[in-house]
Amino acid sequence: MRSENVVSISDGVLPIRTQPAECEKHGKFDQKVVVILGRELKGGCPECLRAIAAEREAGDKASKTYEQRLSLARKLGDALIPKRFLTRTLDNYQVEHDEQRRALKFCRHYVATFDQIREAGRCMVLIGKPGTGKTHLGAAIANELLHKTSRTAVYRTVGAVLQAIKATFDRKSELSESDILSSLINPDLLILDEIGVSKETPSDFELTTLFAIINGRYEREAPTVIISNLGANELGRAMGDRCVDRLREGGLIVVPFEWESQRGKEGF
Structure with a gap:
């Protein structure tokens, strides 16, 4: 039988709950916990995750800018x-x-x-x-x-x-x-x-x-x-x-x- 609070993975929805947690840098937050095959997977601090995503995006932009500059340098050199x-x-x-x-x-x-x-x-x-x-x-x-x-x-x-x-x-x-x-x-x-x-x-x-x-x-x-x-x-x-x-x-x-x-x- 299914628990009221748990939805089968085969239905396409993962069982998720929230619990109080604390980040050393950003303080308290609501932590998401996903249960898969009886195993708990705990989410991280939303602020930390946002910072990581922003850093990755900045790195991607820097890499793209470098490639654009390199491409232009090649174009100018060839010209x-x-x-x-x-x-x-x-x-x-x-x-x-x-x-x-x-x-x-x-x-x-x-x-x-x-x-x-x-x-x-x-x-x-x-x-x-x-x-x-x-x-x-x-x-x-x-x-x-x-x-x-x-x-x-x-x-x-x-x-x-x-x-x-x-x-x-x-x-x-x-x-x-x-x-x-x-x-x-x-x-x-x-x-x-x-x-x-x-x-x-x-x-x-x-x-x-x-x-x-x-x-x-x-x-x-x-x-x-x-x-x-x-x-x-x-x-x-x-x-x-x-x-x-x-x-x-x-x-x-x-x-x-x-x-x-x-x-x-x-x-x-």
């Missing part, structure tokens, strides 16, 4: 944004006239709609006179994505890419050419600066390398931002017509920087 441009943002880009305001608006929109940009693989070209803030805005786009979203972004100059690949030809190199190309093809956004900076006819090696990068990203439908001091009609010579064709697909955004150099002014 390889030069020290000079680590603090470049869209907010500290100096605007003095409508052309600059228009360029900034395009870049803000690119970041704000990046999920759709990424889905479509839509590329952008920042092109025009040197010293007009193109690199500032390119680095700012990368910084915004890295710090405010889960997206990955990489900034490279063409010269640095070519040097990195040439370094892999050394048998002692820990990286392969494939490693370098993958680091440029896989991120959500690649910002490739100093296209055609030498103003000389690019070598076959340079053209082949650029096509491998642009085509690799094209096949993944991953967007690329190109930065160049050349005119729009000179890009084909600097990086190859096939690269330019790949960039155009999906609706290329061309942002001209035709004003005089602002280099040396705050915000550039």
